[in-house]
Amino acid sequence: MTNNDVVLKIENVGKDYILGTVTGETLKDALRQRRKNKKGADDELQVHNKVFTALDDVSLEIRRGECVGLIGSNGAGKSTLLKLISRITSPSRGRIYIDGKVSSMLEVGTGFHPELTGRENIYLNGSILGMRRQEIDAKLDSIIEFSECQEFIDTPVKRYSSGMYVKLAFSVAAHLDSDIMIMDEVLAVGDIKFQHKCLDKMREIAKTEGRTILYVSHNMETVHNLCDRCIVLQHGKLAFDGSVEEAVKKYNGVDVKTETTSDYAGYMRPGWLQRDDVRLTWAEYPDKDNNVFTDDKMRILIKYKNIKEVQKAGIRVEFMSDTDHPFATQVFDNVVNGMPGDEGEFEVVVDLSKIQPGTYQTFYTVYVLNPYDDGVDLDCVRGLDVTIEREHIQGELKWRANSWGSIKL
Template sequence: MSNIAIKIENVSKEYCLGAIGGTTLRDEMHRLADKVFHRMPVNADYGKKFMALQNINLEVKKGERLGIIGHNGAGKSTLLKLLSRVTAPTTGSISYNGRISSMLEVGTGFHGELTGRENIYMNGAILGMTKREIDSKIDQIIDFAEMQQFIDTPVKRYSSGMYVKLAFAVAAHLDNEILIMDEVLAVGDMKFQQKCLGKMGDASAQDGKTILYVSHNMNTVRQLCERCVVMEHGKIIFDGNVDDAVDIYMGSISSEKSNHVELGRRQRPSYSTNKFQMQSVDVENKNCIVKADESELALTLNVLVAEKAQNMFVRFFIFDCARRIYVAITTAYIERIDYVGINHFRFKLDLTHLFPGVYSLRVLFSTGNMLSQLVYDDLEEVCRFERIYDLANINVNYKKNQHGYFNLGEATVETVQ
């Protein structure tokens, strides 16, 4: 195992649904009575077993940068908790060759009452480092985290972004051979992301550290990792090339991740007039990816029109699939629709300022304004697409939203015969 940093053999993790760690004496008496009198508990799933991980086998070499991707609930975070020794596997074994630092979520590993400086020393001590060893690195950590002004403030007063900056700096600079990261860059801004990715790459290439990185941002996975596994329902379904892994993940996150999506049989909301009905959508961008050298998402909506209309607005709401929030809106204007039957409308959405990630489109046909409108058709999940940038050479002025929508400007539309 001299060249192997982590070896996972036949690891499974089972949880008991409805299990409660701490409760009152009254609750315990009720549960005991349920057993004695063979009554069904309030939670019908109580006592059922759930396999979060099933027969995982994986070897990670020293100095390797491994990405772990998959949809929510696939088992990624459970696997990292086992690797970080937060919890133990139900069956199987995990072997290590080196010390581990992990960032599983914002704030883990920090004591809220201690200052940033005190938390650095505490984390170093946990790794077995002496005070002299920590002293030699503390200035590097503070400088990297850009926390000089707040390093002697209790971390309970830090924002989530400050937490992540300091936690990453601690994990990346202290003496460890294995670095485990779970969605830690989701809170940081673009500049901070790039700084962290560069540091992780250097730690692997120059210091020989092994990196395990979990993220829903495929752009950062592509940039950092040299190998990637895809997880689904507690199992590893792919292990290999990063681009192939991302393609498999993108195909699995939605059955409608396709350049052509049928829409005619979708359920319409009650407030829709049904005088317009989107029948299908065709996305022109290859694999529904808006690449670094592209700025537009081009798509054609095929719409069944039951009556003529004028002054029609087509609104595109862009939904961030990772953060589960709407992030942007863009609108196209159609002056007149005279043809009754199938109309083909080709739209171009300018995504120059859209942050990298995986998105879906909600499309709404209406007349009037946002406060007073007559809705002709309204569908969510019309299609999914991915926005990609080369973070290493980025010079785009992002309008990354922090609260609610931002407006991408007016989309272009043309009628296709």
């Protein structure tokens, strides 16, 4: 490929936000506050001067026709990067070069005027992209048909459900002329059938029209199916850029994981964690050589290291279904204690008797209660997968987990 194939180039981009409230102070107030800050004013007065770095020194190139996945934990900087590319906000430093038009779906209803009808919003979005009315007219029927909103196309979109919003917004973004199409998790609002329809459409326009797709999702299956390259962000920094398989392994910590053990030394913590008092370092099934359980008890050995003093911290073992939603949690209190630098281990026995047969992901979250009995999370890692198998007894009801859920009633 030549340099002409590059449609997006990001050079050393960073984005900072000011924490705290946005004040409506006058110039006189600002100067007075500046003097107080220099004299060492109280931290509470300086809260709006603290800087949070959402992105730090990110550089990459994306070429025409590529389908690129963007993954990372919540708070990693994915949405911030997409907003910079979409020119919703500007970078604090660095440069972004874009060769062509950008259409984006960052939030449900973005780019739609609530008082306008679906049809009028199609023309509004097309004009924003620089298309003439005749060009939009030529694609109007295709947009409406794909959106499955024919019956409501002349209704103001403020009366649309979130699913209808997504269907129309995606159809507009997919059919109107743009060189870069950005999707940020919004497809999760639509039904499964329409999600598959959208993925098929994105593959088609990437191959036949040479359009570039930037796709953000926490659903690794859709990332695998759509993308041929994947970028991992961690705490605002570029952690990986390469094949989808390797990116997903890094994101899930699979490269240091077996069926019965997991090493968390280099694990990517989620961006929403605000504390680092303790770090889990290891987990294993101590009495098994695989992750298949046929009885109702699951023993887990977990090791940890204290970064700060920790007293009476507990752990949650959460089970996730294939839709990435937690459906069961077991809580164990007072398992982590000690001073900074202390290392330790503990065992928990999880009750599986109410969980239906199947294969599930788990997450281990260390927490501590504050004086108001609110849980504060100190660490969170993806746990060991578990497969539950039980012999079906002839004559008993056979549970349909896909329809009835994963919890035994």
